[in-house]
Amino acid sequence: SPIAKAQLVGRDTSLLASYDYVIVGGGTSGLIVADRLTENSSKTVLVIESGNLDDQEDEVLVPGMAGGTGKKYMYNMTCIPQKNINNRTYSLLAAHVVGGGTVVNGMFFDRGSRGDYDLWEALGNPGWGWNGIYPYFKKSETFSPPDKALADEFNITYDPSAHGYQGVIKSSFPKFQYQAVKDWFKAFKQIGIPIPKDGANGDAIGAFWVSNSLDNDNQTRSYARRYYEEAKKRSNYHLITGKTVTKLVLSGTTVTGVEFAGSATETATKVSAKKEVVLAAGTAHTPQLLQLAGIGPKKLLESLGIKVVVDLPGVGSNFQDHPVLYFSGSFSNDYPINPALLTSNATYAAEQLALYRTKREGPYTISRGNSVAFNTLPQLSSQSIANNLMQKALSQNPADFYPAGTDSTILEGHKRQTELLANYISSGRVAIQEIAFGGSAGGGNGLEKPFSRGSININSTDPWAAPVVDYGVMSNPVDMDMMVQLIRFVWRLYDTPALQALGAKALTPDPANDSDEAIKAAIRATLTPTFAHPSSTCSMMRREYGGVVDSTLKVYGMKNLSIVDASLIPMTPATHIQSTVYAVAEKAADIIKSRQ
Numbered sequence: 001s002p003i004a005k006a007q008l009v010g011r012d013t014s015l016l017a018s019y020d021y022v023i024v025g026g027g028t029s030g031l032i033v034a035d036r037l038t039e040n041s042s043k044t045v046l047v048i049e050s051g052n053l054d055d056q057e058d059e060v061l062v063p064g065m066a067g068g069t070g071k072k073y074m075y076n077m078t079c080i081p082q083k084n085i086n087n088r089t090y091s092l093l094a095a096h097v098v099g100g101g102t103v104v105n106g107m108f109f110d111r112g113s114r115g116d117y118d119l120w121e122a123l124g125n126p127g128w129g130w131n132g133i134y135p136y137f138k139k140s141e142t143f144s145p146p147d148k149a150l151a152d153e154f155n156i157t158y159d160p161s162a163h164g165y166q167g168v169i170k171s172s173f174p175k176f177q178y179q180a181v182k183d184w185f186k187a188f189k190q191i192g193i194p195i196p197k198d199g200a201n202g203d204a205i206g207a208f209w210v211s212n213s214l215d216n217d218n219q220t221r222s223y224a225r226r227y228y229e230e231a232k233k234r235s236n237y238h239l240i241t242g243k244t245v246t247k248l249v250l251s252g253t254t255v256t257g258v259e260f261a262g263s264a265t266e267t268a269t270k271v272s273a274k275k276e277v278v279l280a281a282g283t284a285h286t287p288q289l290l291q292l293a294g295i296g297p298k299k300l301l302e303s304l305g306i307k308v309v310v311d312l313p314g315v316g317s318n319f320q321d322h323p324v325l326y327f328s329g330s331f332s333n334d335y336p337i338n339p340a341l342l343t344s345n346a347t348y349a350a351e352q353l354a355l356y357r358t359k360r361e362g363p364y365t366i367s368r369g370n371s372v373a374f375n376t377l378p379q380l381s382s383q384s385i386a387n388n389l390m391q392k393a394l395s396q397n398p399a400d401f402y403p404a405g406t407d408s409t410i411l412e413g414h415k416r417q418t419e420l421l422a423n424y425i426s427s428g429r430v431a432i433q434e435i436a437f438g439g440s441a442g443g444g445n446g447l448e449k450p451f452s453r454g455s456i457n458i459n460s461t462d463p464w465a466a467p468v469v470d471y472g473v474m475s476n477p478v479d480m481d482m483m484v485q486l487i488r489f490v491w492r493l494y495d496t497p498a499l500q501a502l503g504a505k506a507l508t509p510d511p512a513n514d515s516d517e518a519i520k521a522a523i524r525a526t527l528t529p530t531f532a533h534p535s536s537t538c539s540m541m542r543r544e545y546g547g548v549v550d551s552t553l554k555v556y557g558m559k560n561l562s563i564v565d566a567s568l569i570p571m572t573p574a575t576h577i578q579s580t581v582y583a584v585a586e587k588a589a590d591i592i593k594s595r596q
């Protein structure tokens with residue numbers, strides 16, 4: 001096809017009629033799996049990506065401008081009104097570009113704690129606990145330690161043995177930090193939060209330093225496109241961009257290929273997969289493609305007149321993200337050089353940008369920051385509050401959170417997740433709060449282990465129509481209760497001697513209105529349902545729990561169909577999730593290779 005030929009990136013060759021593997025989505029996970037599968041020169045791989053290559057503009061490469069590309073590389077998707085936050089709506093942050101979320105993200109490159117991944121294993125996924133995934137975190141990373149002078153001044157500690165040194169993604173630290181970060185660390189210490197040496201070794205509980213997905217040599221973003229750049233010279237690797245997969249081609253319950261097109265009016269091209277079709281279209285679009293193909297909840301499919309190929313109730317359910325409440329405050333005694341200066345003082349900003357361009361130094365080497373606190377519920381409130389809240393979760397009836405007639409496997413999975421979560425949360429094995437602090441008085445207060453679950457489902461048979469996104473945020477009252485504790489904790493943090501020395505004052509939520517009811521009203525009015533970490537719509541879990549793929553990532557009931565993206569994460573880890581997606585995809589590639 002001449003159209004296809006023109007858009008096969010970097011190649012003067014034609015699209016083949018069939019490949020061993022067809023990968024749907026050239027985002028984060030898709031490019032990793034493609035790279036690894038093409039290491040075997042006898043296997044052919046086609047990646048079909050709906051977006052295009054990025055232009056490598058400053059807003060992609062310069063950390064201090066991260067996210068500045070706005071909508072250019074994003075889908076335009078909005079959730080339905082969220083009834084527990086005053087019917088407000090919000091975007092679903094899904095990237096639409098080669099490299100996916102890693103082109104536009106905030107470059108935090110951290111990992112969850114041991115418990116976050118042990119929960120996955122406990123859901124019936126042998127090999128997916130911390131010990132099973134840890135080697136793959138290392139495999140994806142090339143770590144550079146921070147500059148000695150900066151590390152000495154700011155006490156930036158790290159565990160060299162926790163990192164990788166031969167991976168594709170460069171991980172390192174900016175050349176600059178704001179002074180107030182030191183005071184925040186002191187404040188966490190004063191309030192009794194531990195300061196581990198490094199979160200990367202499974203001990204990601206407390207306040208610690210994290211690296212960025214940042215190339216230390218030139219202080220620019222390191223992202224999934226690098227996997228493609230390194231592998232594209234292989235003649236067995238084809239990437240086609242600007243083409244959307246519209247259909248999985250089936251023969252009974254075997255996937256034999258896909259159809260794709262550049263627009264709704266373009267005639268679709270068909271390509272066959274001799275071994276597997278690998279879904280890497282992300283948390284919103286992987287369930288969409290399955291449901292369109294008749295793989296999903298029977299009731300939904302029948303209501304749209306779609307022939308049911310496999311009744312798989314979990315496709316589109318168990319949707320999770322990290323709801324976040326941005327708090328504001330002020331420092332009356334702030335340092336003269338602080339994060340606000342870049343936006344308030346154009347001369348300073350121009351000087352600093354020039355410094356970045358000439359020497360790769362200064363605040364433009366920072367993206368969203370390098371210091372975070374991941375706190376457990378007993379730490380941030382008390383053991384008795386934690387026990388009471390978890391008892392409340394355990395006494396709930398899962399059916400109360402789903403429409404009547406919801407499949408029993410979904411309810412069973414909900415119950416099992418609740419039991420595990422309650423146990424891990426009350427025993428402090430996982431964090432439930434994230435506070436990212438970069439030297440400003442305000443920040444984000446994220447709920448890392450929500451009990452609420454949302455959904456992403458189609459409501460049309462048109463592959464070009466966006467699926468319906470329901471975050472389900474705060475649908476579980478235990479999440480509201482935990483969020484109240486998260487806010488009270490931040491207020492107490494402002495009262496520590498370390499932050500009081502800066503003249504810290506909490507502004508919003510306003511501590512003057514400190515009844516539970518007033519705090520809940522503030523949550524309803526201001527909570528954001530997403531921290532740009534959508535996941536879990538095609539969870540890796542036992543089928544009896546509403547799972548969609550097994551621990552070898554094969555879709556239940558189907559042949560030659562796997563999933564490798566963030567949609568398979570069964571329970572969201574307490575971390576920013578890109579390095580988890582990198583690790584999952586590295587492990588996925590090994591699993592798929594082992595089937596050869």
Ligand SMILES: Cc1cc2nc3c(=O)[nH]c(=O)nc-3n(C[C@H](O)[C@H](O)[C@H](O)COP(=O)(O)OP(=O)(O)OC[C@H]3O[C@@H](n4cnc5c(N)ncnc54)[C@H](O)[C@@H]3O)c2cc1C
Pocket residue numbers: 024025026027028029030048049050051093094095096097098099100101102104105106107108109110243244245246280281282283285286289368531532533534565566567575576577578579581
């Ligand atoms: C704005 C933003 C900020 C973030 N900040 C951070 C951060 O600071 N730190 C962190 O750790 N994580 C962050 N994340 C999260 C992280 O980047 C993502 O979780 C991760 O990149 C998801 O990888 P994925 O492979 O699941 O999906 P994606 O990377 O989104 O890839 C899916 C790809 O599939 C393509 N696609 C979809 N449907 C089709 C189709 N039908 N046919 C062909 N192609 C299709 C899409 O265009 C996309 O490129 C952020 C994410 C966003 C969006």
